[in-house]
Amino acid sequence: MTEQLLKIRGLKIEGRSDEMWNQIVNGVDIDLMKGEVLGLIGESGAGKSTVGLAAMGFTRDGCRISEGTVEFDGVDLVNAAASVKRGLLGKRIAYVAQSAAASFNPAHKIIDQHTEGPTQHGVMGKKESEMDGMELYEKLRLPDPENIGFRYPHQVSGGQLQRAMTAMAMACRPDLIIFDEPTTALDVTTQIEVLASIRQIVEEFDTAAIYITHDLAVVAQMSDKIKVLLKGDEVEEADTRTMLSAPTQEYTKSLWAVRSFQRPSKPPVPTSATPVISVQNVTAAYGTVPVLHDVSFDIHEGRTVAVVGESGSGKSTAARCITGLLPPVSGTIEFDGVAMPLDYRKRTKDQLRQAQMIYQMADTALNPRKSIGEIIGRPVEFYMGLKGAAKRKRVDELLDQIELEPSQYFHRLPSELSGGQKQRIGIARALAAEPKFIICDEVTSALDQLVAEGILRLLAKLQDDLKLSYMFITHDLATVRAISDEVVVMKDGRVVEQGTKDEMFKPPHHPYTDLLLSSVPEMDPDWLTNLLNERGVDNIGDAAVGKMT
Amino acid sequence: MMIWLLGILVVALPVAYGFRMAGQKLTGNAPRFRDMPSGVAYGYVIGAVVLVWLVWTYIASWLAEGPAANQYFFFRIAIHGFLIFSVMAISFRWLGTKVGPEFTKKLFRNMPATAAFGILIIIIYAVVSIFAGVIAPYGQEEILGAANVVPGGNPAFGGDPAYPLGTDQIGRDILSRLIYGAQNTVGIAFVTTCLAFFVGGSLGFLAATLQGWLDQVISRTVDVLMAIPALIFALLLMTIATVWANELGVNRTIFMVLIIALIDSTRVFRLARAVGLNIVVMDYIEAAKLRGEGLSYLIFKEILPNATAPLLAEFGLRFCFVFLTIASLSFLGVGIQPPLADWGTMVKDLSQFINFAAFAPQVAAAPLLAASAIALLTVAVNFVVDWMLHKSSGLKE
Numbered sequence: 021m022t023e024q025l026l027k028i029r030g031l032k033i034e035g036r037s038d039e040m041w042n043q044i045v046n047g048v049d050i051d052l053m054k055g056e057v058l059g060l061i062g063e064s065g066a067g068k069s070t071v072g073l074a075a076m077g078f079t080r081d082g083c084r085i086s087e088g089t090v091e092f093d094g095v096d097l098v099n100a101a102a103s104v105k106r107g108l109l110g111k112r113i114a115y116v117a118q119s120a121a122a123s124f125n126p127a128h129k130i131i132d133q134h135t136e137g138p139t140q141h142g143v144m145g146k147k148e149s150e151m152d153g154m155e156l157y158e159k160l161r162l163p164d165p166e167n168i169g170f171r172y173p174h175q176v177s178g179g180q181l182q183r184a185m186t187a188m189a190m191a192c193r194p195d196l197i198i199f200d201e202p203t204t205a206l207d208v209t210t211q212i213e214v215l216a217s218i219r220q221i222v223e224e225f226d227t228a229a230i231y232i233t234h235d236l237a238v239v240a241q242m243s244d245k246i247k248v249l250l251k252g253d254e255v256e257e258a259d260t261r262t263m264l265s266a267p268t269q270e271y272t273k274s275l276w277a278v279r280s281f282q283r284p285s286k287p288p289v290p291t292s293a294t295p296v297i298s299v300q301n302v303t304a305a306y307g308t309v310p311v312l313h314d315v316s317f318d319i320h321e322g323r324t325v326a327v328v329g330e331s332g333s334g335k336s337t338a339a340r341c342i343t344g345l346l347p348p349v350s351g352t353i354e355f356d357g358v359a360m361p362l363d364y365r366k367r368t369k370d371q372l373r374q375a376q377m378i379y380q381m382a383d384t385a386l387n388p389r390k391s392i393g394e395i396i397g398r399p400v401e402f403y404m405g406l407k408g409a410a411k412r413k414r415v416d417e418l419l420d421q422i423e424l425e426p427s428q429y430f431h432r433l434p435s436e437l438s439g440g441q442k443q444r445i446g447i448a449r450a451l452a453a454e455p456k457f458i459i460c461d462e463v464t465s466a467l468d469q470l471v472a473e474g475i476l477r478l479l480a481k482l483q484d485d486l487k488l489s490y491m492f493i494t495h496d497l498a499t500v501r502a503i504s505d506e507v508v509v510m511k512d513g514r515v516v517e518q519g520t521k522d523e524m525f526k527p528p529h530h531p532y533t534d535l536l537l538s539s540v541p542e543m544d545p546d547w548l549t550n551l552l553n554e555r556g557v558d559n560i561g562d563a564a565v566g567k568m569t
Numbered sequence: 570m571m572i573w574l575l576g577i578l579v580v581a582l583p584v585a586y587g588f589r590m591a592g593q594k595l596t597g598n599a600p601r602f603r604d605m606p607s608g609v610a611y612g613y614v615i616g617a618v619v620l621v622w623l624v625w626t627y628i629a630s631w632l633a634e635g636p637a638a639n640q641y642f643f644f645r646i647a648i649h650g651f652l653i654f655s656v657m658a659i660s661f662r663w664l665g666t667k668v669g670p671e672f673t674k675k676l677f678r679n680m681p682a683t684a685a686f687g688i689l690i691i692i693i694y695a696v697v698s699i700f701a702g703v704i705a706p707y708g709q710e711e712i713l714g715a716a717n718v719v720p721g722g723n724p725a726f727g728g729d730p731a732y733p734l735g736t737d738q739i740g741r742d743i744l745s746r747l748i749y750g751a752q753n754t755v756g757i758a759f760v761t762t763c764l765a766f767f768v769g770g771s772l773g774f775l776a777a778t779l780q781g782w783l784d785q786v787i788s789r790t791v792d793v794l795m796a797i798p799a800l801i802f803a804l805l806l807m808t809i810a811t812v813w814a815n816e817l818g819v820n821r822t823i824f825m826v827l828i829i830a831l832i833d834s835t836r837v838f839r840l841a842r843a844v845g846l847n848i849v850v851m852d853y854i855e856a857a858k859l860r861g862e863g864l865s866y867l868i869f870k871e872i873l874p875n876a877t878a879p880l881l882a883e884f885g886l887r888f889c890f891v892f893l894t895i896a897s898l899s900f901l902g903v904g905i906q907p908p909l910a911d912w913g914t915m916v917k918d919l920s921q922f923i924n925f926a927a928f929a930p931q932v933a934a935a936p937l938l939a940a941s942a943i944a945l946l947t948v949a950v951n952f953v954v955d956w957m958l959h960k961s962s963g964l965k966e
Contacts, residue, residue: 102606343859364859372861385852389874402860449856 773841885954
């Protein structure tokens with residue numbers, strides 16, 4: 021039996037809001053042996069990050085540990101003096117945050133931040149620690165490990181920065197690392213690289229880890245056992261294979277089931293039909309920097325076209341061209357066979373009405389100072405000229421359509437809604453204009469899986485009822501599989517491949533499509549291992565993209 | 570003296586440590602003491618020392634007699650003032666939770682005492698300035714005989730009961746002039762600030778929304794105006810305006826309002842533009858633009874409601890600055906013109922009496938009356954603004 025490293029018993033944490041202490045974690049137990057990896061999963065607000073931080077004896081401002089014990093290698097971290105904790109944190113317990121870009125100090129070079137921990141704790145000298153850092157960079161397969169540390173954080177890419185941060189956490193060879201959603205902000209091809217490096221280095225140094233994420237497929241690759249949290253309560257815990265194959269709790273089963281949503285394919289579009297939106301040979305640039313090269317695709321009535329690609333591939337720019345926010349340099353955009361003015365300011369009110377948009381971040385897409393009634397009522401009044409009772413009636417209808425009770429939500433402010441409800445309001449605002457065509461820009465990527473599935477089902481239902489056409493921008497291929505009829509794959513501002521969904525998910529593929537598809541983590545815990553065996557560590561992720569071009 | 574101070578600061582260190590340890594022992598390691606940083610414990614101890622010193626000095630002030638009591642004069646006023654205002658603020662807040670509609674009751678329940686104090690003072694100033702003519706015992710220009718600056722109205726100290734705060738250097742009642750001063754100074758400052766916000770705010774939002782060359786033109790003009798030191802610029806413009814005022818037969822005060830509003834609107838413009846720029850990049854603004862909304866809808870319906878919190882805070886501060894600028898201009902002799910009462914002018918006129926502070930503190934208090942009227946309003950407005958900011962932005966600490 022290996023030695024127990026971390027022992028958490030009955031951990032309760034309170035958060036302060038409205039001058040009151042409210043319990044946000046209701047008694048969680050964690051046991052972690054040396055060299056073991058625990059996956060913590062749950063929706064946002066489940067308390068995963070709070071528990072993760074508490075494992076270091078730390079709470080965010082406005083939170084406090086009210087009850088329970090956190091014992092790390094025999095030391096009680098809850099009641100430990102600050103000096104004791106200072107000796108442990110960074111040296112024996114390390115933390116890797118979600119956004120490496122926000123966690124590195126932009127004013128200092130990466131290596132200088134790397135050496136700070138070891139020199140501070142007296143583990144190594146500065147020179148020695150620098151050499152060690154380079155070695156770690158090499159292990160994590162960062163390009164040019166000798167020199168990359170002498171760059172500033174903004175000079176390296178997001179995935180590289182995340183690996184540099186993992187190296188930094190490793191600098192003192194800690195016994196425990198807490199990973200707080202380290203790959204959530206990354207593209208699939210970058211994510212797989214980071215996952216592979218993290219796993220390799222954790223195994224090599226026999227480090228224990230707590231891996232916090234909301235992505236089940238990721239946690240399946242990384243952890244030995246999984247604990248599911250829901251609203252501060254522990255739902256269940258089991259080792260990874262048991263958890264994946266035989267979850268016992270209803271909630272866990274529902275989490276697992278999300279990925280199975282898929283709508284039936286539709287018959288092919290008759291070739292004679294006029295597409296609702298036709299993008300033809302569009303080339304666009306920000307200033308003098310070209311971002312789109314000769315992009316063409318059609319969207320037909322009642323169909324969903326998913327536009328996929330990594331960040332920077334030009335998918336959102338294509339949407340901006342269609343809406344007229346970024347007039348293309350050349351090419352045309354036709355609506356129902358008629359070319360539209362390229363600048364939105366030159367379009368008629370009716371042209372503007374026909375193409376609506378739903379945004380990724382519902383928080384910034386809804387004016388926080390306006391009530392739901394005002395937000396949805398404005399397009400109703402603006403386009404349809406309805407006022408007073410007629411307007412109210414139409415808004416109530418729309419709220420019914422998005423499955424929110426009108427009397428309850430009409431007067432609320434966006435801040436009084438949950439993330440999924442806000443996104444529904446965004447949908448209602450687009451529907452209020454009675455458009456034929458809606459652009460959905462990453463509408464589900466900021467949401468938890470269960471909520472996201474609800475939104476996808478709603479969009480599918482609305483499409484059937486109202487004959488809507490969607491342009492669905494996403495980087496998540498599971499979403500593509502769930503909702504789309506046709507797929508357009510983009511890379512570096514070019515359309516790499518396009519076709520119907522069934523064609524796209526069956527080989528043969530364009531090599532880039534293949535890479536995208538194979539990089540999506542699957543629920544099988546052996547998936548990453550198999551993939552690495554099949555392709556070798558140097559042929560995954562960005563490295564493979566580099567080889568292709 | 571220095572050694573004493575240093576000694577206390579050093580001795581407080583181990584005391585603070587002991588205090589925290591004892592707290593942890595006695596309360597069974599409650600989160601309050603467990604999570605208390607050393608700095609906070611140190612602060613508690615130093616605070617306790619200062620409190621003891623205050624009480625001790627206050628008792629000494631009662632025991633002292635004759636000339637020795639003079640040195641405690643202002644100290645006692647400060648203590649009494651603090652106690653009276655605290656009681657007023659707390660009872661005002663208590664009254665607020667009992668009287669009035671449910672909406673204001675709820676507001677008062679969550680209000681800190683400082684905000685209650687601020688609101689109370691602002692209400693008092695507003696009432697006084699609106700009803701100045703009714704409240705003031707004498708006219709502001711009325712010369713009532715001998716100059717006698719001793720406030721308090723106590724004949725034993727040489728005061729005159731007919732004039733509770735004394736009379737100024739040419740024999741006008743100081744109390745009446747203070748009351749009329751509220752009307753002149755506060756009223757003019759309020760109008761000026763509103764004007765500055767109207768001009769600066771609309772131009773700022775316009776620049777943020779349209780950007781491009783219009784933004785460049787307005788911003789660079791504002792940069793030029795801001796490069797000139799405000800007070801000197803105001804003095805310069807006031808000198809020019811004085812000539813115009815005489816030629817045109819227009820009241821010079823109107824020019825003063827316009828000049829200060831112009832100078833302060835540059836600061837408001839900067840803020841409104843910066844806040845506006847952060848708002849126009851939001852998706853809901855993009856959604857409104859794509860809907861085909863006009864410029865006025867964008868500015869007044871989408872941007873303005875989201876900019877009210879910082880603008881309101883700036884309004885409070887700006888009001889104080891305008892107020893102080895008017896007082897300084899009057900002090901320098903180009904602001905509100907005599908015989909109209911104005912607090913800045915009153916401070917200037919009586920300023921030489923401050924030299925009496927050592928042996929006749931009552932006399933020295935005369936110029937401080939108008940000065941403290943200014944200070945009180947400034948503090949009050951800032952308290953209220955702090956509270957509003959806290960409420961609207963959800964700022965913690």
